[in-house]
Amino acid sequence: MTASDRGVLPRPPALHRWLVLLFVSLAMFGNYYIYDALNPVIDLLREQRGFSYRQIGMLSTAYNVAALLVLLAGGYIIDRWGTKQAITVFAVICLLAAALTAATPHFETILAGRFLLGLGAEPLIVAATTVLAKWFKGKELSFAFGINLSVSRLGSASADWSTSFASPLYTNWQDPLWLATAVAGISVSAALLYWMMERRAEGRFDLGTTGKTDKLELKGLYSFSASYWYIIALCVVFYATVFPFRTFAIDYFQQAHGLDREAAGILSSLLPVAAIFATPLFGLWVDRVGRRSLFMAVGSLVMLPLFLMVTYLPPGPDVSVSIPFIGGAQVPLTLLLVILLLGGVFSLIPAVMWPSVAYIVDARRLGSAYALMTFCQQMGWAVVPLVVGVLNDRFQAGPENPAGYTAGMWFYTALASLGLLFAYLLWRTESGPGGHGLERLTIRSASADG
Numbered sequence: 419m420t421a422s423d424r425g426v427l428p429r430p431p432a433l434h435r436w437l438v439l440l441f442v443s444l445a446m447f448g449n450y451y452i453y454d455a456l457n458p459v460i461d462l463l464r465e466q467r468g469f470s471y472r473q474i475g476m477l478s479t480a481y482n483v484a485a486l487l488v489l490l491a492g493g494y495i496i497d498r499w500g501t502k503q504a505i506t507v508f509a510v511i512c513l514l515a516a517a518l519t520a521a522t523p524h525f526e527t528i529l530a531g532r533f534l535l536g537l538g539a540e541p542l543i544v545a546a547t548t549v550l551a552k553w554f555k556g557k558e559l560s561f562a563f564g565i566n567l568s569v570s571r572l573g574s575a576s577a578d579w580s581t582s583f584a585s586p587l588y589t590n591w592q593d594p595l596w597l598a599t600a601v602a603g604i605s606v607s608a609a610l611l612y613w614m615m616e617r618r619a620e621g622r623f624d625l626g627t628t629g630k631t632d633k634l635e636l637k638g639l640y641s642f643s644a645s646y647w648y649i650i651a652l653c654v655v656f657y658a659t660v661f662p663f664r665t666f667a668i669d670y671f672q673q674a675h676g677l678d679r680e681a682a683g684i685l686s687s688l689l690p691v692a693a694i695f696a697t698p699l700f701g702l703w704v705d706r707v708g709r710r711s712l713f714m715a716v717g718s719l720v721m722l723p724l725f726l727m728v729t730y731l732p733p734g735p736d737v738s739v740s741i742p743f744i745g746g747a748q749v750p751l752t753l754l755l756v757i758l759l760l761g762g763v764f765s766l767i768p769a770v771m772w773p774s775v776a777y778i779v780d781a782r783r784l785g786s787a788y789a790l791m792t793f794c795q796q797m798g799w800a801v802v803p804l805v806v807g808v809l810n811d812r813f814q815a816g817p818e819n820p821a822g823y824t825a826g827m828w829f830y831t832a833l834a835s836l837g838l839l840f841a842y843l844l845w846r847t848e849s850g851p852g853g854h855g856l857e858r859l860t861i862r863s864a865s866a867d868g
Contacts, residue, residue, distance in 0.1 A: 427622070434619060438553050439562055441612040442546045443569035445509055448605030449539050450573030452516045453481070455598035456532070458581050458683055460669040462591035467523060471666075471815070475807025477532045478665050482800030484536025486793060496545050496789075501552070502613040504545045509609040511538025513602040520595035540792055542605075547788050549612075551776050559776060564701025564769045571690035571697070571764075576601075578668065578690070581683030582745040588679060645711075645778050645856070646787065648844035649771055650794050652714060655837040656721075656767055658798035659830050660760070662806055663725070664689065666826075671753070674820040675733065681747035684739055685757060691741070692761025693768075700769040710770045710777075710856040711848040715841040717766040720759060722838055725830040728756045729823075774856055805829060 456477065463469040496504045515538060519531030546566065554562040580587070580594060587593035664686065671682035704710055734751030772788075779787040806826040809815075815822030848856045 434615070435553050435562075437615060438549065438612065439565055441608045441615065442505070442549050443566045444608035445505060445542065445605045445612065446546055446566060446570040447573040447576075448602050448608070449509070449512055449542055450570045451577045451601045452512055452535060452598050452605075453539060454574045454577035454664070455516075455580070455595055455601075456519070457665055457686070458578065458588070458668050458679065459591040459594055460666070461672055461679075462588070464669075466591055467525070469525065471807040471810040472804070473525060473807070474666075475803040475805075477529060478662065478803035479800050480529050480533040481536035481539070482796045484533045485540035485796040486800065488537045488541055495541070496548055500616075501545050501549045502616045505542060505549070506606070506609040506613050508538045508542035508545060509602075509605040511535075512542065513599070513606055515539075516595070516599040516602040520592055520599055523592070540796065544789050544792050547772065548784065551773075551784055551788075559705070559773050561698055561702045561705055563773045564698030567697045567765075567768055568694040571693045573601075574664070574690040575687040575694065578683045578687035579741070579744045581668070581679050583743075585680060641783070642787065642790075643778060643852075645844060645847050645853070646775065648840050648847065649774060649778075650791055651840040652718070652767070652837055652844065653771060653791055653795050654798035655833045655840065656718075656771075657795050658802045659721070659833040659837065660764055661799055662802040663760075663830055665803055666806060666810075670823060673815065673817045674823050675750065675753060676817070677747075677749065680745060681749055684741060684745065684747045685749045685753060687741070687744075688739070688754070688757045689761045689764055692758055693765040696762055696765035697769045700766050701773070704770050708856070708858050710774050711841070711845040712857065713770050714767055714774075715838070715845045717763045717770075718834070718838040718841040721763045722831065722834045724756050724760050724763075725827040725834070728753060729827040777856060802829075802833070 460474055463474065464471075499507075512535060515531050515535035517531075518534055519528050521527060521531070547563075550562050550566060551559070577598070580597060584594065584597055587597060667686045667689075668679070668682045671677045671685055672679065677685065700713075704713060731752045733753065736748040737751050737754060738746060739749050739754065740746035775787055775791060776784060806829060809825040809829065810822060813819070813822035813825050815826075845857075847853060
């Protein structure tokens with residue numbers, strides 16, 4: 419089909435766009451559940467398999483190393499194969515990875531499973547992001563990103579909630595991971611549904627295009643602006659802080675604060691739960707008021723003291739937390755407030771950061787931009803779990819020595835301070851004459867310009 423042929427086709431109606439969002443988000447739900455399913459069994463791996471914190475960190479790092487190896491090629495594959503084929507292939511890889519992780523008690527096999535998951539999960543995220551940018555640019559893009567992130571994080575929350583609704587499985591480390599393998603089937607089913615829907619839409623609607631992805635050669639990186647690189651830097655330190663903290667959070671709440679597994683799981687789940695509700699609201703808000711770089715700076719400022727608060731402030735009285743259909747728990751007030759604030763940050767920054775790239779990068783390079791952004795994200799994320807694991811082992815962190823976790827919390831704080839610096843530099847650039855409109859563009863102004 420030629421460009422002129424596409425020009426006479428109508429854009430997809432709203433129903434089609436929202437169905438695309440539903441299927442892509444369900445694919446991401448299963449993807450996030452698989453990744454976070456390891457978190458509630460960390461103590462079981464240490465008790466039943468004798469794993470050290472360093473080995474736990476290696477399981478997380480293996481995922482990131484695999485993602486680093488595949489992401490650049492993944493961006494090329496997405497543009498070469500098309501999003502519908504790419505999403506399905508990567509979802510199947512995630513399913514196989516989940517099964518391999520649960521299959522045997524050997525550290526090397528579990529490590530291989532996490533490595534395989536990295537080969538599928540992160541390119542799946544890039545493919546999903548590219549789909550939404552193609553179908554929703556100029557049509558509530560930030561809101562669509564927010565909904566997608568909310569459903570994805572429901573997968574993370576569900577993995578935490580499994581300590582309650584699937585508590586009988588937690589007599590051993592293996593059964594919860596087999597449950598994750600079953601959930602992985604949701605990703606594959608949703609990906610196939612998206613494939614069928616896009617095939618039906620081809621030739622009937624103008625689906626737009628993100629263009630052919632350029633190869634990410636060093637000589638071409640100069641074409642990205644300073645604002646893009648500040649977003650990259652913020653992305654790196656933000657995810658290198660929040661995701662490793664979530665990896666160890668349930669175990670940390672158990673060992674350092676004396677919570678049982680169900681209470682720790684419910685408390686940990688409040689971070690993605692807060693994001694489930696707040697992310698689309700932040701996205702909808704920013705679509706209408708702009709000020710994207712300012713909001714990223716505010717979120718970075720709020721995150722800065724949180725890890726020191728959870729370390730040094732008194733725990734406060736226990737308060738009741740109840741999640742309908744899941745269960746309830748008594749948790750310390752200080753921990754609850756910190757997790758809710760971190761959940762707000764976890765909602766605000768991604769809801770603004772990812773769609774901002776679509777406004778500052780040429781559409782022909784959007785797939786490359788997102789692939790590079792995720793690639794850089796993985797570089798920072800790969801290092802932090804190993805560092806935290808080594809710090810926990812070196813300072814003999816555990817229930818007999820809760821102070822051993824303090825060094826890791828200071829490390830998270832140092833990363834958060836870098837995030838605030840990069841967010842400030844982005845705000846200063848976008849507030850000046852060289853800005854791309856992140857401070858002023860709203861959905862109304864974008865529609866008028868279009």
